[in-house]
Amino acid sequence: MPPLPLQSDWAFVIENLDLLLVGTGVTVALTAASILLGFLLGFPAGAVEVYGRGPLKRAVETAGVVLRGTPLLVIIILLFFGLSVSSSAFVTATIALGLRSAAYQSQIFRGALQSVDEGQLEAARAIGMGRFQAIRSVVVPQALRRSVPGFQNEFTIVLKDTSIAIVIGLGELLTVGQNLYQGGQSTAALEIFLTVSLIYFVLTFVTNRSLDRLDDHFSIPGGERA
């Protein structure tokens, strides 16, 4: 007697769990690389939007508007097939996700920098600190704390959007799922994609919890009123 289809399909998922875990690894690596690139570009961009002036400020603002106004799918296809920025799908996906994330992270940091009241900067200047030093020692530490909730949101979005790398054939989690299902086991579609969804959910949940911890750890005793 043949085994029940349901049983066999879950068995198929379990048999291929190692492949799914490799895909998960790629997803995690892609998320981390993209968020990091987004931070390295987005934080200075936010600072330039607040403290900069002239052509640099306008250039940064324009880049942000363009990136936020372009679908991620278009960015990634353009970079890979149009501009061929790299033959590596991973590198291309990192650049696409990283640039888009930088555009959003810049807004998180811009808001956070602006939320630190001007008086503190003035007080720092009044004891003889230079502008750059005052911003770095007084405004930035507070702004970074205030960015955690927005950053948490951005993290979750990037994590899930790594799945878009499927269009350039990067072997991340969704691509692995898709390949398994197209490799002749189409009856297991539901099981495969439920598993894939569950893995995304667990990743999201764990990162959110960790960032909550970070938020608590860095919160200022008594609140933020000075």
Next chain:
Amino acid sequence: MSDPLLALDDVYKSYGEEQVLSGVSFEMDAGDVDVVIGPSGSGKSTMLRCVNRLTEIDSGDIYLDGDCVTDADTDVNELRKQVGMVFQDFNLFAHLTALGNVTLGLRKVRGMDKATAQEQGYEHLEQVGLSDQADSYPAELSGGQKQRVGIARALAMDPKLLLFDEPTSALDPELVGEVVDVMRDLAAEGITMLVVSHEMGFARSAASDIIFLDDGRIVEHGPPEQLFQNPQAARTGEFLSRLETAHEEE
């Protein structure tokens, strides 16, 4: 004769069309405590801010200890190391403890190592009666305590001159006393202070001179006895009696 510690010479400042300071001149010697009074919008804060160049003047000169500090080539950060400022809204660094607020300038501006800065920081907190709150964050302090930290932060830089911009006007009435007491102590220690304040008790007891500013001009400038008992200008008398009435209504 030595130079006055601070001298303003014919200082003008406008914001757009609005003339805020119109030829302000006065001098104060080391150890003096001058109290600036005047109606809202008369230019008191602007005048203080011109001294440490948080605001740039349009014309005139300001001298600190004989040096013109309004020259284009004056290093403003060097100037500000010598002139402390205490703000109406405290402006404490919210992410730092009381001690951190006091030591930040010592470390980043004076380049002191952490241990030395902390040792000195404690001394300044002690000076304002807050050494037991060294590890408290601003949000954990009362308004009066915050302002005392603000004073300690300014004192820590060992300035030649301390500027106070209405240091007690954001405080609940019952907390004014502790801040005024600290300011009195500093005055008694001979620290040179230029204080914008309508705390007449402080002005009467601690001021060397009172400066009455109205509409960007110094209307009257003299020792407290003169202004309170025998004001030379009619407007001075009117303003002081209005202050008294407002005070009694509180």
